[in-house]
Amino acid sequence: MRRGRFRPACAALAALLLPLAACDRLASPAEHAAVAADPAQDADQGRLPPVVDHVRTDDPVVFLTYDDSAERDPAFTGLVRERRLPVTLFLTDTVAGPAYGDLARLRPFGASLQNHTLDHRSLRGLPYAGQRAEICGQQTKLRSRFGVRARLFRPPHGTYDTTTLRAAADCGITALVLWRATLDAEGALTYTRGDHRLRPGDIIAVDPDHPTATNLTARTERLLRTIEEQGLRVGSLEDYV
Numbered sequence: 001m002r003r004g005r006f007r008p009a010c011a012a013l014a015a016l017l018l019p020l021a022a023c024d025r026l027a028s029p030a031e032h033a034a035v036a037a038d039p040a041q042d043a044d045q046g047r048l049p050p051v052v053d054h055v056r057t058d059d060p061v062v063f064l065t066y067d068d069s070a071e072r073d074p075a076f077t078g079l080v081r082e083r084r085l086p087v088t089l090f091l092t093d094t095v096a097g098p099a100y101g102d103l104a105r106l107r108p109f110g111a112s113l114q115n116h117t118l119d120h121r122s123l124r125g126l127p128y129a130g131q132r133a134e135i136c137g138q139q140t141k142l143r144s145r146f147g148v149r150a151r152l153f154r155p156p157h158g159t160y161d162t163t164t165l166r167a168a169a170d171c172g173i174t175a176l177v178l179w180r181a182t183l184d185a186e187g188a189l190t191y192t193r194g195d196h197r198l199r200p201g202d203i204i205a206v207d208p209d210h211p212t213a214t215n216l217t218a219r220t221e222r223l224l225r226t227i228e229e230q231g232l233r234v235g236s237l238e239d240y241v
Contacts, residue, residue: 048165049153052241053178053192055201061235062202062227063088064220065179067116067154068095070206075217077102081109083224086236090116090154090177093141100145107146112238114152115139115173123167124159131167139171152177152241175241179205187219189226198230203237 055063065088070076080087089096089103089111096103103113117123117134118141126134135153142150153173155164160176168176181191181198183206189198198204206220227234 047169048162049169049173049175051160051165051176051178053180053203054199055203055237055240057201057240059235059240060200060232061240062181062198062200062204062232063237063240064204064206064223064234065090065154065177065237066206068092068120070216072099073216075215076220077106079217079220080106080111084110085234086110086112087234088112088114088152088177088237090114090152091138091142092116092120092156093118093138095120097141104146110236112152112236113142113146113148113150114154114177115142115150115171116154117156120156122157122159123155123164124161126163128163128167131163132170135164135167135173136171139173151175152237154178177203177237177241179203181205183207183219183223187222189223198227198232200232201240 064085067090070087070089079085087110089106091103091113103111107113115135115138118137119134121130121134123131123134139150142148149172151172151174153168153171153175154177158178165176178192180193180202181189181204183204184190185207189204204223206216206223224234
């Protein structure tokens, strides 16, 4: 398998990355607002983690990512085990903590457990100490519960600033992960930018807990069929980032 390549975070990319509208669901395209870039970031390019919503690769792979609450659907965990899906689960301790035992049992089947902060606070604008506490605190939780050191981080609501990148770097994070495509509550794919179709290297965010959403497992199975029909497969994000 050939590893993909991605570009570092920069002002042009940051202006395209789009936040979540609420803690428990992914924002619709109409709700998106551009994330402003911090010009001070340029001075720290050498040490700040990149921000990615798409991986540059020729491999026919896309990446399935879920935030908290995916574990609430028992059939979903069964699907991951049966299909050995290399999904990436971004976990907040105060939300996913009670299900850590169930999540640990998914790891042998390909699931990757990554950082989504301790308390799901919106980080942008917070002082360094507060942002570091949220990110490093969850690093400690994941290490103590699962024995893993998370490398990937998804900021709550998809918003961040240069302080977020600095704190993430100091906590051992090697990439901030957003998304180019989302699977909405009705099971349809929407896109934050670019072509309205899946492309190799796309990172897909699946909304796990929208109050009006159809069954998460059914939506994921439908998405898997779409991926396969387009000649693509689900890859392990950790292998490419």
